[in-house]
Every structure is written in C-alpha cells, then in structure tokens.
Amino acid sequence: xxxxxxxxxxxxxxxxxxxxxxxxxxxxxxxxxxxxxxxxxxxxxxxxxxxxxxxxxxxxxxxxxxxxxxxxxxxxxxxxxxxxxxxxxxxxxxxxxxx
Numbered sequence: 215x216x217x218x219x220x221x222x223x224x225x226x227x228x229x230x231x232x233x234x235x236x237x238x239x240x241x242x243x244x245x246x247x248x249x250x251x252x253x254x255x256x257x258x259x260x261x262x263x264x265x266x267x268x269x270x271x272x273x274x275x276x277x278x279x280x281x282x283x284x285x286x287x288x289x290x291x292x293x294x295x296x297x298x299x300x301x302x303x304x305x306x307x308x309x310x311x312x313x
Contacts, residue, residue: 232262
C-alpha cells in the first residue's frame, strides 16, 4: 500500500542566505537500485525551500536526491539522503467489553 511523503529541500548561497525563485528537481529510488525516478520539480520560496509530495510503496528503504541545475548567478548543487526507511502506517482499535 502506498504512503504519501513530503520531500523538502532548502537552497542557500555561500553566505547561508536563502535563494528564492529557483527550480529544484527531486528524485528517488529504492535503496540499492541504480536508476533514479523523477519525483517532480518545485520552486524555492522566500526561505529557499521547495517541496514535493511523493506516493511510495511501503515498507521500503529509499534514497532521495534534490538537484539545483545552476544558472547565470549560481553554480549547480545537490543533496542526498540515503537509506531512509519509510514504514507503513498503523492504526489501533481499543475495545472494552464490560462483564
């Protein structure tokens, strides 16, 4: 059963200030796989933050990647989080039966 997860990246410049209005590409793969899947793109906000929502089969370990391709003002950059275990949700029901 799939589970929705939010993947978020923050882009900052060399002075650690947020960079807004830039496109971030998100990718993911099952840990150990060689091919990345496209997770979509998002534009950074005033805080330099961009995010996408992914629907992933669980339970499974995933690798995530965010990429900024660079432009006339900024060099390209990327970040990865590896072996992130995404678990299935659970629910518990409690029943009380008086005797």
